Amino acid sequence: MNPRERRAARQQPPNPEAEPADTRRRRRTAPITVEQVIDTALGVIATEGYEALTMRRLAGALDTGPASLYAHVVNKADLDDLLIGRLCAELDLPRPDPAAWQEQIRDVCTRIRDQYLKYPGISRAALAMAPTDLETIRVNEGLLGILLAGGIAPQAAAWAVDALLLYVAAYCLELSIVRERSAHEDDAWVLDRDELLRRFAALPAATFPHTTRHAAELTAGEGHDRFDFTLTLMINGLAPR
Amino acid sequence: MNPRERRAARQQPPNPEAEPADTRRRRRTAPITVEQVIDTALGVIATEGYEALTMRRLAGALDTGPASLYAHVVNKADLDDLLIGRLCAELDLPRPDPAAWQEQIRDVCTRIRDQYLKYPGISRAALAMAPTDLETIRVNEGLLGILLAGGIAPQAAAWAVDALLLYVAAYCLELSIVRERSAHEDDAWVLDRDELLRRFAALPAATFPHTTRHAAELTAGEGHDRFDFTLTLMINGLAPR
DNA sequence: TTCTATTAACGAACAGCGTTCGTGTCAAGC
């Protein structure tokens, strides 16, 4: 079976009459399955980051050569789609509660964020993904349902889902980049907050009055304070006045 | 002079007593300068996209080999910083007007967006950039000034600048990816809006009630409607009630 | 003017990347 056909088959709604994972024995002690590839890939990403996920590295983790992967996956891009699909599939979504839609939106976005951050850098793949994957649509549907239940107009709700997901992915991507740098960067190029604050304060106050004056605010934010702030921003902007 | 020293020198505030671009002749008819490298790189990106900007391609455009570039640039990452710096330098920022802060924010963000989109894919480099570049700080300062003039509290203003810039970069990155796909993708994998609408509508209504019902809204949006919407969202969330 | 130290430019190479081709090897169906 052509891997392109595999991909096409995957995009169909799940067909219950398909035979379940046949476990025939091949030359290997156990044949490689797509699920196994996804699991291994996520393992590599979790421990070494998305940048480290190469076809060769993944093949090595499966004790085989890179060519073997192409029997299960069309592309690296296709693999990316599979990974994001898996991540989305693991998310469980609340049943929309009209009275608590703001809390629910915040909750789901936080869950997506943490899911992304478990696999550093993977949000880059999320940005580039086709909006046709079933699991992705499921998450979209979940968020959309919450907003609609909250009384948001359909058009606003649809675009807001888009904006929220885009922001979450971008936030995680940026954070992963920063973390990766601070992890395995030999020399400078990476700055902790104190250093950054000092730099801002040391700028010429004539040309950068606000930056020097509010250096503290610019560098403030423990944990996900910035994330929470932006979510509040969008939710507030969305809520009918 | 070591290219790392070059980089360090670049990060200093501009020193007016530095001698201006000496145009000594080397073996080449004209020596390569950093500005020339940046110009050529931007040219490559503008016509072929950021993905096509490799050190070899860039060197080729300068009629030399890839090794020659490393006399002017530490890294590809360093080159990225230079490119974003140049883009920021070309932005002109309005003088903050307390009465029109919302318009001004929208205006500057739109300018940044268009600047990014002129060089497709470059926003990826923007996401990864160190917040120490002078031109980047200049843009930050400009946005911060507008928000402060508008009466936004310093902490909210500082974080809002962050959120806005992050969203703009992510929006442009996503758009560039989609455009690149629709440009040089042989077969499917790219979907126009009609196709997308049809797919949404064709989903099982039992499991995706909102998606099928509001497929039109989900796929709506000419030009930068989504961009404008999200900016409004954030600005509305920011404005004191 | 002549000599030397510095510096940019460059050719060649390295390790690694995604991907493809051809081949080998196994299990199932007639």
Add this chain to the structure above:
DNA sequence: GCTTGACACGAACGCTGTTCGTTAATAGAA
């Protein structure tokens, strides 16, 4: 028992960013 088809895989291709060692040309000193 033989054919068929799917899977695994070694080897290779054309890329990538980056480094090394060398060459050529200039700037400043003598």
